[in-house]
Amino acid sequence: MDRIVYDRMAAHDSTHWWYRARRDILADYLAREGHLPADARILEIGCGTGHNLPMLSAFGSVEAIEIDPAARAIASERLGKPVGAAPLPELTGVERGAYDLIAVLDVVEHIEDDVAALKAMGDCLKPGGKILIAVPAHQWMWSAHDVVNHHHRRYSKATLAAAIGKAGLKHNGLRWFNSLLFPLAVASRVAGRIRGKDDSDDSPPPGPVNALFEAIFRLERHLVGRVPLSPGVSIVTLASPK
Numbered sequence: 001m002d003r004i005v006y007d008r009m010a011a012h013d014s015t016h017w018w019y020r021a022r023r024d025i026l027a028d029y030l031a032r033e034g035h036l037p038a039d040a041r042i043l044e045i046g047c048g049t050g051h052n053l054p055m056l057s058a059f060g061s062v063e064a065i066e067i068d069p070a071a072r073a074i075a076s077e078r079l080g081k082p083v084g085a086a087p088l089p090e091l092t093g094v095e096r097g098a099y100d101l102i103a104v105l106d107v108v109e110h111i112e113d114d115v116a117a118l119k120a121m122g123d124c125l126k127p128g129g130k131i132l133i134a135v136p137a138h139q140w141m142w143s144a145h146d147v148v149n150h151h152h153r154r155y156s157k158a159t160l161a162a163a164i165g166k167a168g169l170k171h172n173g174l175r176w177f178n179s180l181l182f183p184l185a186v187a188s189r190v191a192g193r194i195r196g197k198d199d200s201d202d203s204p205p206p207g208p209v210n211a212l213f214e215a216i217f218r219l220e221r222h223l224v225g226r227v228p229l230s231p232g233v234s235i236v237t238l239a240s241p242k
Contacts, residue, residue, distance in 0.1 A: 001110070002148045006048065006071045008202060013051035016204040017214035018178075021221075023055045025177060026236065028221040030132060035237055036060060040100040043124065046092075046107035047083060047122060050075030056103060065094070066213065089116035103132040106164075106234075109151045118167035122241050124234050131169070131239045135160060137176070137232065141189055145202060160235055169239040177224045179232035180216050215216075 013019045029035075040060030044052060047064040056062045063084045066072040076083045086094050087112045102121050111117040121131050123202050135155045136146070142154060153159070157174045164171050178185070204210045223229055224236065 001068070001150050005034055006068055009051070009071070010049045010205055012072055012118045012202075013049055014163070015157060015210070016202075017210045018202075019051055020218035021214045022178075023052060024218055025221045025224055026132070027055050027058065028136065029175075029225050029236060030101075030238075031061060033225050034059065034101065034130060034132070036100055036130075041098060041126075042101045042103065043094070044100045044105070045088065046104060047071075047075050050083070051081050052103065052105055056101075057231045060100065063149070065091075065098070080128040083218075088119050089113050091124065092119045094124055097126060098138035099124050100129050101132060102129070105132070105134045106136065109135050109153055109155065110149070110153050114163045118163060118169060118239070120169060121172060122169050122239075125241065129240065133148055133160075133164075133171075133239055134177075134234055134236045137152075137235050141186070141233070143189055146219070155235055157235060160237070164237075164239050167239075168242055170242050171237040171239045173225075174235050175185075175224050176229045176232035176234070177220055177236055178234045181213060181222060182232050185233050199236060209240040 036059050042056050042060045042062045044056055044062065044064045047066045049051060050064065053062055053064060053075065061081065064075055064079055065086050066075050066083050067085055067087050072083045072085060086092050102124060108114050108117060137155055137156045142161065146154065160174060161171065205213070
Protein backbone atom coordinates (compact mmCIF):
# COMPACT_ATOMS: atom_id res chain seq x y z
CA MET A 1 0.00 0.00 0.00
CA ASP A 2 1.10 3.59 -0.52
CA ARG A 3 2.61 5.20 2.58
CA ILE A 4 -0.34 7.58 2.85
CA VAL A 5 -2.74 4.65 3.38
CA TYR A 6 -0.86 3.49 6.48
CA ASP A 7 -0.63 7.08 7.73
CA ARG A 8 -4.39 7.55 7.38
CA MET A 9 -5.01 4.19 9.05
CA ALA A 10 -2.88 5.22 12.02
CA ALA A 11 -4.65 8.56 12.25
CA HIS A 12 -8.23 7.36 11.89
CA ASP A 13 -8.58 3.67 12.82
CA SER A 14 -10.00 4.57 16.25
CA THR A 15 -12.49 7.16 15.00
CA HIS A 16 -13.51 6.40 11.40
CA TRP A 17 -17.02 4.94 11.10
CA TRP A 18 -15.87 2.13 8.81
CA TYR A 19 -13.18 0.77 11.14
CA ARG A 20 -15.30 1.08 14.28
CA ALA A 21 -18.49 -0.55 13.00
CA ARG A 22 -16.62 -3.19 10.99
CA ARG A 23 -14.83 -4.44 14.11
CA ASP A 24 -18.17 -4.92 15.87
CA ILE A 25 -19.70 -6.70 12.86
CA LEU A 26 -16.77 -9.07 12.53
CA ALA A 27 -16.71 -9.76 16.27
CA ASP A 28 -20.39 -10.69 16.30
CA TYR A 29 -20.03 -12.82 13.17
CA LEU A 30 -17.03 -14.64 14.64
CA ALA A 31 -18.83 -15.21 17.95
CA ARG A 32 -21.80 -16.80 16.14
CA GLU A 33 -20.01 -18.71 13.42
CA GLY A 34 -16.45 -19.33 14.62
CA HIS A 35 -17.06 -21.96 17.33
CA LEU A 36 -13.53 -21.40 18.63
CA PRO A 37 -12.07 -23.13 21.68
CA ALA A 38 -11.76 -21.01 24.82
CA ASP A 39 -7.96 -20.98 24.56
CA ALA A 40 -7.85 -20.34 20.79
CA ARG A 41 -4.52 -19.49 19.22
CA ILE A 42 -5.11 -16.71 16.68
CA LEU A 43 -2.96 -15.14 13.99
CA GLU A 44 -3.88 -11.95 12.13
CA ILE A 45 -2.00 -11.61 8.85
CA GLY A 46 -1.67 -8.10 7.45
CA CYS A 47 -2.75 -6.48 10.71
CA GLY A 48 -1.81 -2.93 9.61
CA THR A 49 -1.65 -0.69 12.66
CA GLY A 50 -3.18 -3.40 14.84
CA HIS A 51 -6.63 -1.90 15.19
CA ASN A 52 -8.31 -5.34 15.02
CA LEU A 53 -6.05 -6.96 17.62
CA PRO A 54 -8.06 -6.00 20.74
CA MET A 55 -11.22 -7.35 19.09
CA LEU A 56 -9.53 -10.63 18.19
CA SER A 57 -8.00 -10.90 21.67
CA ALA A 58 -11.49 -11.42 23.06
CA PHE A 59 -11.41 -14.86 21.38
CA GLY A 60 -7.99 -16.10 22.49
CA SER A 61 -4.25 -15.50 22.39
CA VAL A 62 -3.31 -13.33 19.41
CA GLU A 63 -0.18 -13.10 17.27
CA ALA A 64 0.17 -10.89 14.22
CA ILE A 65 2.08 -10.24 11.02
CA GLU A 66 2.56 -6.94 9.17
CA ILE A 67 5.14 -6.27 6.46
CA ASP A 68 5.15 -2.44 6.67
CA PRO A 69 7.75 -1.40 9.30
CA ALA A 70 5.98 1.74 10.56
CA ALA A 71 2.59 0.05 10.84
CA ARG A 72 4.25 -2.98 12.44
CA ALA A 73 5.78 -0.79 15.16
CA ILE A 74 2.36 0.65 16.03
CA ALA A 75 0.77 -2.80 16.01
CA SER A 76 3.53 -4.21 18.24
CA GLU A 77 2.89 -1.48 20.78
CA ARG A 78 -0.83 -2.19 20.74
CA LEU A 79 -0.34 -5.93 21.03
CA GLY A 80 2.28 -5.66 23.74
CA LYS A 81 4.70 -7.97 21.95
CA PRO A 82 6.57 -8.02 18.64
CA VAL A 83 4.57 -8.41 15.44
CA GLY A 84 6.17 -10.58 12.76
CA ALA A 85 6.95 -9.68 9.17
CA ALA A 86 6.52 -12.91 7.15
CA PRO A 87 4.99 -12.04 3.75
CA LEU A 88 2.29 -13.89 1.88
CA PRO A 89 2.13 -16.28 0.16
CA GLU A 90 5.27 -17.88 1.61
CA LEU A 91 4.65 -17.20 5.33
CA THR A 92 8.27 -18.16 5.94
CA GLY A 93 8.87 -19.04 9.57
CA VAL A 94 5.19 -19.21 10.49
CA GLU A 95 4.43 -22.42 12.34
CA ARG A 96 2.36 -24.93 10.40
CA GLY A 97 -0.57 -26.72 12.00
CA ALA A 98 -0.57 -24.25 14.88
CA TYR A 99 -3.61 -21.92 14.77
CA ASP A 100 -7.29 -22.22 15.59
CA LEU A 101 -8.03 -19.02 13.65
CA ILE A 102 -6.23 -16.96 11.04
CA ALA A 103 -7.74 -13.56 10.25
CA VAL A 104 -7.10 -11.87 6.88
CA LEU A 105 -9.25 -8.76 6.87
CA ASP A 106 -9.01 -6.89 3.57
CA VAL A 107 -5.68 -8.56 2.84
CA VAL A 108 -6.13 -11.31 0.22
CA GLU A 109 -6.89 -8.78 -2.52
CA HIS A 110 -3.36 -7.39 -2.05
CA ILE A 111 -1.72 -10.72 -2.94
CA GLU A 112 -1.07 -11.51 -6.61
CA ASP A 113 -1.35 -15.28 -6.07
CA ASP A 114 -4.35 -15.40 -3.77
CA VAL A 115 -4.74 -19.18 -4.13
CA ALA A 116 -1.17 -19.82 -2.93
CA ALA A 117 -1.73 -17.41 -0.03
CA LEU A 118 -4.91 -19.16 1.07
CA LYS A 119 -3.27 -22.57 0.75
CA ALA A 120 -0.36 -21.46 2.95
CA MET A 121 -2.81 -20.18 5.55
CA GLY A 122 -4.66 -23.49 5.48
CA ASP A 123 -1.38 -25.28 6.17
CA CYS A 124 -0.94 -23.16 9.32
CA LEU A 125 -4.27 -24.24 10.84
CA LYS A 126 -4.81 -26.84 13.51
CA PRO A 127 -7.35 -29.57 12.69
CA GLY A 128 -10.72 -27.84 12.83
CA GLY A 129 -9.12 -24.41 12.40
CA LYS A 130 -10.66 -21.61 10.34
CA ILE A 131 -9.66 -18.58 8.29
CA LEU A 132 -11.73 -15.41 8.73
CA ILE A 133 -11.68 -13.70 5.32
CA ALA A 134 -13.02 -10.25 4.43
CA VAL A 135 -12.49 -8.79 0.95
CA PRO A 136 -13.75 -5.84 -1.11
CA ALA A 137 -16.47 -6.72 -3.61
CA HIS A 138 -17.40 -5.87 -7.20
CA GLN A 139 -14.63 -5.34 -9.74
CA TRP A 140 -16.80 -2.70 -11.43
CA MET A 141 -16.36 -0.55 -8.30
CA TRP A 142 -12.59 -0.31 -8.95
CA SER A 143 -11.35 3.18 -8.10
CA ALA A 144 -8.37 5.25 -7.00
CA HIS A 145 -8.87 3.72 -3.56
CA ASP A 146 -7.93 0.30 -4.97
CA VAL A 147 -4.92 1.77 -6.76
CA VAL A 148 -3.36 3.44 -3.69
CA ASN A 149 -4.06 0.29 -1.66
CA HIS A 150 -2.22 -1.82 -4.28
CA HIS A 151 -5.16 -4.16 -4.79
CA HIS A 152 -4.89 -6.82 -7.47
CA ARG A 153 -8.65 -7.35 -7.65
CA ARG A 154 -12.02 -6.91 -6.06
CA TYR A 155 -14.08 -10.09 -5.63
CA SER A 156 -17.43 -11.47 -6.60
CA LYS A 157 -18.85 -14.34 -4.60
CA ALA A 158 -17.95 -16.62 -7.51
CA THR A 159 -14.31 -15.53 -7.76
CA LEU A 160 -13.79 -15.73 -4.01
CA ALA A 161 -15.40 -19.18 -3.86
CA ALA A 162 -13.15 -20.32 -6.74
CA ALA A 163 -9.97 -19.11 -5.00
CA ILE A 164 -11.00 -20.79 -1.74
CA GLY A 165 -11.77 -24.06 -3.53
CA LYS A 166 -8.53 -24.08 -5.53
CA ALA A 167 -6.62 -23.61 -2.25
CA GLY A 168 -8.11 -26.86 -0.94
CA LEU A 169 -10.51 -25.09 1.40
CA LYS A 170 -14.25 -24.91 1.86
CA HIS A 171 -16.31 -21.97 3.15
CA ASN A 172 -19.34 -21.71 5.43
CA GLY A 173 -21.24 -19.37 3.11
CA LEU A 174 -20.23 -16.10 1.49
CA ARG A 175 -21.94 -13.14 3.16
CA TRP A 176 -22.36 -9.63 1.85
CA PHE A 177 -21.75 -6.85 4.33
CA ASN A 178 -21.62 -3.05 4.27
CA SER A 179 -24.90 -3.47 2.40
CA LEU A 180 -27.04 -0.78 4.02
CA LEU A 181 -24.69 1.95 2.79
CA PHE A 182 -23.98 0.25 -0.54
CA PRO A 183 -26.30 2.51 -2.61
CA LEU A 184 -24.50 5.56 -1.23
CA ALA A 185 -21.10 4.03 -2.03
CA VAL A 186 -22.19 3.30 -5.60
CA ALA A 187 -23.58 6.81 -6.02
CA SER A 188 -20.33 8.27 -4.75
CA ARG A 189 -18.25 6.20 -7.20
CA VAL A 190 -20.50 7.09 -10.13
CA ALA A 191 -20.51 10.80 -9.25
CA GLY A 192 -16.71 10.79 -8.99
CA ARG A 193 -16.38 9.25 -12.43
CA ILE A 194 -18.82 11.73 -13.97
CA ARG A 195 -16.93 14.66 -12.44
CA GLY A 196 -13.57 13.15 -13.37
CA LYS A 197 -12.56 13.22 -9.69
CA ASP A 198 -11.81 9.67 -8.63
CA ASP A 199 -10.65 10.46 -5.10
CA SER A 200 -8.63 8.04 -2.95
CA ASP A 201 -9.04 10.09 0.24
CA ASP A 202 -10.71 7.92 2.87
CA SER A 203 -10.46 10.35 5.78
CA PRO A 204 -13.57 10.40 7.98
CA PRO A 205 -16.41 12.77 7.10
CA PRO A 206 -17.54 15.53 9.50
CA GLY A 207 -18.44 14.32 12.99
CA PRO A 208 -22.25 14.08 12.69
CA VAL A 209 -22.02 12.28 9.33
CA ASN A 210 -19.33 9.96 10.67
CA ALA A 211 -21.57 9.09 13.64
CA LEU A 212 -24.57 8.50 11.36
CA PHE A 213 -22.65 6.22 8.99
CA GLU A 214 -21.25 4.29 11.95
CA ALA A 215 -24.71 3.76 13.43
CA ILE A 216 -26.14 2.56 10.11
CA PHE A 217 -23.23 0.24 9.33
CA ARG A 218 -23.19 -1.17 12.88
CA LEU A 219 -26.80 -2.33 12.48
CA GLU A 220 -25.40 -5.12 10.30
CA ARG A 221 -23.81 -6.79 13.33
CA HIS A 222 -27.25 -8.27 14.01
CA LEU A 223 -27.73 -9.40 10.40
CA VAL A 224 -24.52 -10.78 8.87
CA GLY A 225 -24.66 -14.56 8.93
CA ARG A 226 -28.25 -14.57 10.16
CA VAL A 227 -30.22 -13.24 7.21
CA PRO A 228 -29.26 -12.78 3.55
CA LEU A 229 -28.25 -9.20 2.86
CA SER A 230 -28.40 -7.44 -0.49
CA PRO A 231 -25.06 -6.91 -2.27
CA GLY A 232 -22.59 -4.87 -0.24
CA VAL A 233 -19.19 -3.27 -0.51
CA SER A 234 -17.54 -6.31 1.08
CA ILE A 235 -17.77 -10.11 1.45
CA VAL A 236 -16.98 -12.09 4.60
CA THR A 237 -16.67 -15.84 5.19
CA LEU A 238 -14.98 -18.47 7.31
CA ALA A 239 -12.91 -21.04 5.40
CA SER A 240 -11.43 -24.32 6.57
CA PRO A 241 -9.58 -27.28 5.01
CA LYS A 242 -11.77 -29.70 3.05
